[in-house]
Amino acid sequence: MEDREILNLVGARIKVLRKERGLSQEALGEKGGFHFTYIGQVERGEKNISLVNLAKIAEALEVDLSQLFTYKNEDKGSAESEVVIQEIITMLREAEIKNIILSRNVLREILRVNNTDK
Structure with missing residues (x-):
């Protein structure tokens, strides 16, 4: 390079x-x-x-x-995913614990539903 x-x-x-x-x-x-x-x-x-x-x-x-x-x-989609993940982590670091737990539970449900759709 x-x-x-x-x-x-x-x-x-x-x-x-x-x-x-x-x-x-x-x-x-x-x-x-x-x-x-x-x-x-x-x-x-x-x-x-x-x-x-x-x-x-x-x-x-x-x-x-x-x-x-x-x-x-990395392809463009992968790089974009990493940026979004980093943004989510930054938001979670600033959140109260109750909202972090709520976010985790919502995310679990979203991913579980998407995995069963496949």
Whole structure:
């Protein structure tokens, strides 16, 4: 893989995650401590971003650092699934225990019904 290709892939992934969270480049920059022009350069693959800055961006996006690399060896549907799962985990972490238990029970029922439909 060429240097430019990895920069483009990571940048595109950051852009997808940012948009899914409804953040502008400016808002993401503020959350991560960067100028919005830097975020734009990263998303376009113009900057060779350090691991420290990648970690700051992942934290600002509220995802694990590994989520910035989920494009690798995955199809689009699988990558989208991982993003949705991460979003659900983030919501659950902020919820009260009674709502976490309720969510688990609802999810069990949904998956049980879908599995019996096959």
